[in-house]
Amino acid sequence: MFEVAELKCTLDKIEYAGQIPDLRMQLLDLQQQIEAAGIAVIFLVAGLDCAGKGDIIHTLNEWMDPRYMGTYAFGRPSEDERERPNHWRYWMALPPRGRLGIFTVGWYGPPLADRLYSRIGEAEFLAELAHINRLEKAWTSDGALVVKCWLHLSKKQQRKIIEKTEENPETRWKITEVEHDHLKLYDKFLVIAEKALRETNTPEAPWFLVNGYDSHYRRIAIGRHLAHCISARLESDQNSIARLEPPLSSPGPSILSAVDLEARLEKKAYQEEKARFQSKISRLTRLGRQQKRSAMLVFEGWDAAGKGGVIRRITPAMDARNYRVIPIAAPTDEEKAHHYLWRFWRHLPRDGNVTIYDRSWYGRVLVERVEKFASDEEWHRAYSEINDFEEELTGHGIILLKFWLHISQEEQYKRFQERQQTRYKRYKITDEDLRNREKWDAYEQAVNDMVTHTSTSYAPWHIVAANDKYHARIEIFRTLCHAYERALKL
């Protein structure tokens, strides 16, 4: 989920300064409009340590009219607060209609901390999140606008900020043991935060993820997002579709643009590695069968990225009774008469088997989205349906691996040309392939959103640099073996 929000986004000083006046004017103007319209706006900023939560609060207080807003941070509950139910203090801080209330961390703080320090179990954590959903729903049903932002950092970025802050004698005081402690718990916290964000990313109160490394970038991105949400609400475009979008404003890099397509592997090294991994895969899948652990391998990627080639080099390593390759084409009549996930439920492997999908349920948020075979509402809700589906699979013990094979447009064109020249490959290229090329940007956006929404701790996306086929195959073999090794008793 956080892959895109980990990409560093920056805005230089001049660009930043240039954008401020308009944004401030817009925010001030919107403040008057919500006052006139009698809408309570609840703006929540959460995220990682050092990602700039405090800075956002200061900035908004500077940019907007403080007479019509309030800022609330919650620490340990006071005695007064402890003597009431947990949510009492949030209700008391609720802005009246027409006002803006800014909250840092707010009602997300206690459950996140309790789960991080294992004071509550997973099920209790989920119950707390459901509780939060009901709280926010009560407010939005009453007409309030709830805007939630998550300021994110990669582990490296967080470490770097901590180091820089400590180096400067003027800011050194900001870093305490808590920050160091949290840095150590980074990976654990991320799994928890991912769960929290997915569970509370409701149509009424969706999350917005922002990389918080650069202060200029985050201020503009969040200011714009707040302005956007208020405007949309005033236009009564209730925006009822859940999203966990990558930053809206100042265009950031896409997840695919961050892939190093230069990665190469020599033929000789490839052949050695291939032989080694195939024997390993053979051993591991046999062991998987014995231990009744099945696997589902999902291959998605650009046309001509080499999906088929990888699959043809995995299957020889397996026992033929033990795997199935399922190429996903148009659904049958019977399949069309059911929910789009039904046909994937149908083909679930029994324990101990391997199913390989050449394209998959992700068609819903890729081709069906871009080609408009699915309505906006349909592909939007597919993200959470797919997450639920995959959570069931992995919860049952299935090893689920998802690969996106990435190549450049130039490489794709080259391969199409080759196919046309190679007679026995010519059948593979159709008019549709050429049309798809034109939609490259739309697909790139779709991949970006897909990774943001469906790369989960239990089923992450593996983006594979595939301009060089040798490199791509070995990387996939390695990922596959790792996953089996983690899952099996060896």
Place this chain on the structure above:
Amino acid sequence: MFEVAELKCTLDKIEYAGQIPDLRMQLLDLQQQIEAAGIAVIFLVAGLDCAGKGDIIHTLNEWMDPRYMGTYAFGRPSEDERERPNHWRYWMALPPRGRLGIFTVGWYGPPLADRLYSRIGEAEFLAELAHINRLEKAWTSDGALVVKCWLHLSKKQQRKIIEKTEENPETRWKITEVEHDHLKLYDKFLVIAEKALRETNTPEAPWFLVNGYDSHYRRIAIGRHLAHCISARLESDQNSIARLEPPLSSPGPSILSAVDLEARLEKKAYQEEKARFQSKISRLTRLGRQQKRSAMLVFEGWDAAGKGGVIRRITPAMDARNYRVIPIAAPTDEEKAHHYLWRFWRHLPRDGNVTIYDRSWYGRVLVERVEKFASDEEWHRAYSEINDFEEELTGHGIILLKFWLHISQEEQYKRFQERQQTRYKRYKITDEDLRNREKWDAYEQAVNDMVTHTSTSYAPWHIVAANDKYHARIEIFRTLCHAYERALKL
């Protein structure tokens, strides 16, 4: 929640036979219409043992066209099923578009049983219910119609059916140890079932509660409900409001009509009891203060039912520093600028105190509903908002007691007359009181729905027969003392 569904409803043989032909024709006709419209209908029957789940399945199979429907009951998972995720078997049984699938207990079976036998904890149970909500939501978002019925029995009714079935040599085989075991666990199961029904009573897939004691009544009630839901769906009236309605069809008794208004208490007995209870209340509230347990007493009821009189006889028993009486009138400007529950959050007692509400947040589903101050959508969603609110209160340890003081229309009229004749009471009677009398039926329906939706295991409604003031007061004193005794360390 089950109060209304426990009331016995019957339909005599002649009336039953008279209603069948039309209903069957309607159901057959609707079956063809869903086929034509391509709507998958998922009909789930759950409920207590011996409440007639199997009978409903047989009846529907007899009444409708079996070529367009399938019936699914799920026992222990087969080996084939165990080797897939839990929900796999439900997905596989999903009716295609245009067909009807009938399920007994279905996906509710395993979590209910696991919780009953404490194989899972409360938080895990809640997570399972959330899981079910997502499952049903995936289906309804895809266009399926999900209709869920709960067949209910009071404990007495369940015992009687078991005895009758055992007496008859031809049906004796139907009763096994499981049924006896479940009868013993009746109270425990009810708390669990209530939670499950409340958590899964979603706008997409609401529950319908039916008393299952009389086979004629339940068949007609459920047949009609199914027909009603399909028709509504075909008219594309998506009926997006959650409900846990009392039986729709053949008008059953209301919860108030079942109250014995003849209950009386002699003046002398009253005075003795009153003195005894007041001293007890004094002791218990002081102990409550020491143990930091607060209480909230909610008084609702018909005008002139004697709410004020009870309150004036409770407060003298308490330490004046320790309680507050809050009469709920029209909200202030500041209160109007917030969510309707805000003003109740605001007045929450600190630990150890008692707050007495003369009318309360229930105004939303009573006067605001009947007088149309709240929109249908607003008062409908208030049920679950109120349940959440009260769950927070009791979860924090607050002793919450809710009383509805019930009197007959005649008694109310008599009291109004008296008030007009008694000078110092005359101010109490306004034109509005006289208007309200005309709305008696609408209020009775509102009370019925209020009890069905908001009488919970953690905050049940106490319906008090109040035609006789002495009787009513002592009953309230007794309930109050019981609640304190259960909650405190004595």
